[in-house]
Amino acid sequence: MQFRRGEFERIRTVLAEANDDDEPLTAREIHDRLAARDVALDSPHRVATVLGRRADAGDIEVIESQPYRYRLVDSP
Numbered sequence: 001m002q003f004r005r006g007e008f009e010r011i012r013t014v015l016a017e018a019n020d021d022d023e024p025l026t027a028r029e030i031h032d033r034l035a036a037r038d039v040a041l042d043s044p045h046r047v048a049t050v051l052g053r054r055a056d057a058g059d060i061e062v063i064e065s066q067p068y069r070y071r072l073v074d075s076p
Contacts, residue, residue, distance in 0.1 A: 007050050008059075010039050015060075015072045024061075024069035027051070 014033045018025050025033075027048040034040040034047075041047055051070045054060045063069040 007041060007046075008054055010034060010041070011047060011050060012072065015070065019072050019074075024063050024071040026067045026069055028067070030070065 011030055011034070014030050015025065027044040030047045030051075031040060031044040041050070048068065048070075051060050052062070055062045055070075059073055061071050061073050063071070
């Protein structure tokens with residue numbers, strides 16, 4: 001599956017703001033915050049897919065609860 005250009009960057013902006021409050025977010029919460037900015041992705045599922053792939057690269061921490069929550073990994 002090919003990522004559309006800029007998807008992670010849009011999500012990253014929302015997560016960076018949430019990181020200021022040390023607040024992990026669900027895919028739905030991220031999707032809703034993107035929609036409020038008129039830059040929404042297709043669905044919360046798409047948000048989770050993008051974040052899951054970036055978690056494999058070490059950019060995202062996935063908190064395995066119900067539902068999963070996501071936060072940016074602090075850069076050294």
